[in-house]
Amino acid sequence: MKNLIKLLSFLSLLLPLTLWAKANVICSYDERETETTFFCMNKETKKPMDYTVPSIAHKSVLDDISANGARLVKMDEYLAEASPYMVLDLAEGPNKSIRSCWMFEKIAFTVDQFNDLPPSDPAIDRLKSLAQAMKDAGVCKVQVHNENYLNIGVTNNDELLHQFLCIANNESTLGKDNIGIGGRGPWGINPIHNNKRESLCYGTQAVVRDANGNEDKADKKRNNRRYMTDAVRLDNAKCALKLYEANNGLRDWGKTKKWGSNRHCSKTTRDRLQFMKHLGPLGCCSQACMARASKVKGGMTYTPTTQNPLMSLARNP
Incomplete structure (x- = not known):
């Protein structure tokens, strides 16, 4: 019955x-x-x-x-x-x-997988490129909205940079997977939704297009290398920051436990990620962070001096 x-x-x-x-x-x-x-x-x-x-x-x-x-x-x-x-x-x-x-096949690196990546791994090159793109786009200058839903605890620019890098891992395995599906860049945004005339990301390279001007979606293996060029990465980072500023924070990346990468990027998880090991000062905005990062040797974990929830690389099934 x-x-x-x-x-x-x-x-x-x-x-x-x-x-x-x-x-x-x-x-x-x-x-x-x-x-x-x-x-x-x-x-x-x-x-x-x-x-x-x-x-x-x-x-x-x-x-x-x-x-x-x-x-x-x-x-x-x-x-x-x-x-x-x-x-x-x-x-x-x-x-x-x-x-x-x-x-x-892979959605994201786990914390342990991320921390154990050797310097020669292609993922580290992608991580550095994404960090540079986000810094060039202005993440270190943007006004930070203090947010703590889902325990993300983002209160300063260093934490905001790391949060976006965490999001890039969860959404695209640091800029490799799921790229181009529905117009997504490495940050999991849909710039195609914001790339129409008069919209936030209009006139940028955030969306890779084919010879006919249509959105070029990724092939079955989701490895559209044209989303890995410096120019496209930069425009995607700019688009992400425009969404961040226009919508007063990271809510476009999820405020509930049911969806979005913020649910995988809590302070607790973020603090376990060895960004300083992989990025050094490139993973910083503030001088204080850069000073700490310059002292980090391979294998050491960055320990923040302020409450900075930042990262949680989504699980890899």
Whole structure:
């Protein structure tokens, strides 16, 4: 009886699909031994819905999805349309089997992985380039909004720089993965949404475009190297800071535990990250920070003298 109630509840949720039919809705599913979880999303609004039903109802739900005008796709295609925070949410709980999809090859370095990176690792070069781009964009001069939701504790420019570097790890594995999907740069922003005429990032290279002037999305391996050029990195950093200033802080990167990179970049986690080991003074804005960084030897951890929540590199499944 309980399963029947679940099924009826889900079928009632499918009714809105009739309204979505002309809005380009896609659906996929994760099938397990005794139950199936269906995922549907409006590609225009990115509004998702999901529900788990007994396996016996699998075919009936598929029929209802098709009858309501939605298109059934493979899970990797569904994930390619999803934002990073949606992908992370889908990989939690009972739906861990979808971790085998290409989207989960690597989402971010863990704290230990980050701290153990050798100087010769390409990720360190990307980290240095991102730090330089953010500093060139003005992160050390911007007025800092004191914020402590999700325990991020950002109160000064040094902490703000580190928070953005943490975000870059969580959103793009330090500027490598998920690049170009939906116009995202390494900071997880969607400059395409802010790149229209009269908008914040209009006229910049924050969005890489093809020969026809259209947004150039990444290939399946998400390694669009044109997002790794200095000019594009700089414009993406400028765009991120414009969003930060216009919206009075980091709220565009999440204020709740359900989405956004801020939930993975708390002060506690940030303080464990050895930015000084990898960046030295490049990871600083203030003279005091630079003085401390210049004394750090390989393998030593930077210990802040002020309360500076900063980083939490998202988990790597």
